[in-house]
Amino acid sequence: ETGVTQTPRHLVMGMTNKKSLKCEQHLGHNAMYWYKQSAKKPLELMFVYSLEERVENNSVPSRFSPECPNSSHLFLHLHTLQPEDSALYLCASSQALSGYEQYFGPGTRLTVT
Amino acid sequence: DQQVKQNSPSLSVQEGRISILNCDYTNSMFDYFLWYKKYPAEGPTFLISISSIKDKNEDGRFTVFLNKSAKHLSLHIVPSQPGDSAVYFCAASGGNFGNEKLTFGTGTRLTIIP
Numbered sequence: 001e002t003g004v005t006q007t008p009r010h011l012v013m014g015m016t017n018k019k020s021l022k023c024e025q026h027l028g029h030n031a032m033y034w035y036k037q038s039a040k041k042p043l044e045l046m047f048v049y050s051l052e053e054r055v056e057n058n059s060v061p062s063r064f065s066p067e068c069p070n071s072s073h074l075f076l077h078l079h080t081l082q083p084e085d086s087a088l089y090l091c092a093s094s095q096a097l098s099g100y101e102q103y104f105g106p107g108t109r110l111t112v113t
Numbered sequence: 114d115q116q117v118k119q120n121s122p123s124l125s126v127q128e129g130r131i132s133i134l135n136c137d138y139t140n141s142m143f144d145y146f147l148w149y150k151k152y153p154a155e156g157p158t159f160l161i162s163i164s165s166i167k168d169k170n171e172d173g174r175f176t177v178f179l180n181k182s183a184k185h186l187s188l189h190i191v192p193s194q195p196g197d198s199a200v201y202f203c204a205a206s207g208g209n210f211g212n213e214k215l216t217f218g219t220g221t222r223l224t225i226i227p
Contacts, residue, residue, distance in 0.1 A: 042202075042218055042219045
């Protein structure tokens with residue numbers, strides 16, 4: 001595997017379900033990010049982890065819970081979501097402090113029914 | 114309040130001609146600007162960037178121009194090729210947002226007509 005991978009690529013869940021999105025980066029980076037992309041809106045930064053420590057939580061509802069067990073893996077745990085949470089969720093990584101470019105995974109298309 | 118704006122949601126250009134994508138920003142503290150390209154069902158891919166100390170950066174067919182006084186940047190693609198058809202996002206970082214945070218525009222869908 002190379003670059004940034006995300007699983008699953010598609011997810012349909014009910015409002016009472018609990019699911020998790022997984023992201024893995026194979027680039028040796030030490031910062032990881034979760035973004036949300038809704039239709040006709042800019043990418044919205046949700047969470048930032050640098051050196052496995054959360055450095056940013058952009059006023060995201062508590063029904064989204066991130067986890068970064070190590071510098072290569074990032075999870076987004078989902079529970080009791082709302083239909084308006086349906087979106088493309090993108091993970092990215094970068095070499096913190098030494099560059100600005102972020103490298104994105106292919107995203108998880110989430111539909112909440 | 115959107116701090117990075119791409120006012121053209123779509124653009125169509127004939128193959129071989131120049132494509133010009135525009136981006137405006139409002140925060141004068143931004144000091145680094147990036148362009149990303151996104152194909153359907155894929156994540157955004159970094160294309161080219163420019164620091165605020167420069168006004169031009171070129172990489173092959175892609176050139177980014179920065180006009181700090183106008184808070185405007187543009188991406189020129191010449192000659193345009195069918196494989197350039199994608200959504201292009203402008204992003205900015207720096208200032209009080211820190212180096213690690215990127216603020217994105219809404220994107221411009223570029224279609225290259227063969």
